[in-house]
Amino acid sequence: MIHLQNINKYIDSRFQRVFILKEIELTIEQGDFVTLMGPSGVGKSTLLNIIGLLDEDYEGEYTFEGKSIKAMKDRQRSALHKSEFGYIFQAYHLIDELTVYENIETPLLYRNVSSAERKSIIAELLDRFNMVAKKDLFPEQLSGGQQQLVGVARAIAGKPKVLLADEPTGNLHSAQAKEIMEVFQELNREGTTIIQATHSRENADYGHRLIEMMDGKIYQEVSI
Template identity: 60%
Template sequence: MLLELNHIFKWVTTGGRRIFLLKDINFKVEEGEFISIMGPSGSGKSTLLNVIGMLDTFNEGEYTFLDTPVHQMKEKHRANLYKEYIGFVFQAYHLIDELTVYENIETPLLYKKIKSSERKALVADMLDRFNIVGKKDLFPSQLSGGQQQLVGIARALIGKPKLILADEPTGNLNSKQGEEIMELFKELNKDGVTIIQATHSETNAAYGNRILNLLDGGWVKS
């Protein structure tokens, strides 16, 4: 088992009322799965990915990742865990504006204390794979949305994560680029990487071996 969520609730309180972002989420993920989570905007897809990715906490419930009880961990230890095992592909890129394309892609390797010569080789491989060698010295603001997305994906993959969390991963790409990214995810999944994607696209969702639907923060029973 890669991860398990038990009775996860997350809410915000406004005007003395609880607004539930996630309610009673139970979710088990085996290593090597490719899971698509669908649902309208505001259904809780991004919140759920952020909880799984340990970027966001929750109010109630238990979360176990690789037999480690995440809900009992201090923030620093959680951060170490996700940097080691999880790669994120965000719709909003989250690139670091002050760093070049090369430096953005290299960032996850710095956390892993990989030596310089190996980092160079890994980054060169990613630049090549995504056809962005010519962009390596540019800053995010000098790139198109599609190019920024490719840099974000390269950065997510470079650390060879066990789990990739993808939030609308092709949202800013043209259809050809989008298809290439989904095919790349399919290849990675064949190699044993677990993928959980949140998507509006039925075409993208179909790449998953399980499709789950969220509505108002809870699973829709199929």
């Protein structure tokens, strides 16, 4: 499904070239649950951004379902981004001005989903994450774990094929983290491809593949 070939990303300073990603070769199949691990600054987030079509400033070949990303027009790329990817952030990044319900609704609005359909999708998600009672609250009224649940709900509302999660549990304590990871596992079982970046070995255990990164390179891959 996702095929990365010789991906390089670097910053040129006056005397030297600093690589953020170097010679990345990676293939991810549909239904994979991949964990990117490694210390801070190793390039995990950058790699996620490239995969998620948020960063176009790199060298190398990226194909998604056989189609070359670089060859696509902006419009196609943005359509692909909209339909296939969902994002979850470490700092949740909910919109403060919107209620739980409206936060989940936002991606659906941008996908031109009809009002009736939106209602049923959101109702289903709220139900699934036990947040029906909280649907009219604003993010600041929720605990971190609950906020991240909203983040997850929002990410999967558009029914993406790929879920990208950058340190999804970094701001949570262990019980909350466990809950989120169990949700991930369940989503994966239902067929969603998940790629997460994390420091935590425990989180990695929920996935199938563990890719360890070091200095912008893939250091080794472990199957779980």
